[in-house]
Amino acid sequence: QEQLQESGPGLVKPSETLSLICTVSGGSISSYYWSWIRQPPGKGLEWIGYIDFSGITNYNPSLKSRVTISIHTSENQFSLKLSSVTAADTAVYYCARVPVATYFDYWGQGTLVTVSS
């Protein structure tokens, strides 16, 4: 059974770049799609983007200009970079597996990232 674990700084300053890594265990990252999803405190889920095993990406149009998702197959990891962050980017960030680009079947536990000076 796949397990996913997010890691990265819990505090980022405004205008800087948020960087997170998702480590996949229990299976190979060289299959499926892999996604980032976030949830502001007390609010709903927002899809950020996904990457497939070959490195092809698709991003939420509302975040596309600031988002980069990369895959690191040798480490069985994929990563998220979100640039020029503001307080509105404060959220719990989840990574998830996407079997066929239509639903999310395995999720990480989530990591809270706060944007504040």
Next chain:
Amino acid sequence: QSALTQPASVSGSPGQSITISCTGTSSDVGSYNYVSWYQQHPGKAPKLMIYDVSNRPSGVSNRFSGSKSGNTASLTISGLQAEDEADYYCSSYTGSSTPIFGGGTKLTVL
């Protein structure tokens, strides 16, 4: 790209059945049989309950079922139990190859 529309809250008594609706448009829910539902308990990650409108992943109780009519998908929980109290989110694939979520529904078991 607007979020799918869900009721903010629903409630039911133990043993009863409840239905949560998820309304989209002809560009998402109405065009694709790719609606999924997620259960989220406080402080926990979402859990996949239904995929492709009506399929249950292994391990999910058969008390959970999904359906779709036109631009509206529905999640029905029968034989309501206290442990079902949680937030529920729908999601749909869209014509631009991107998924969107509903705003979420808080289920209260009375």
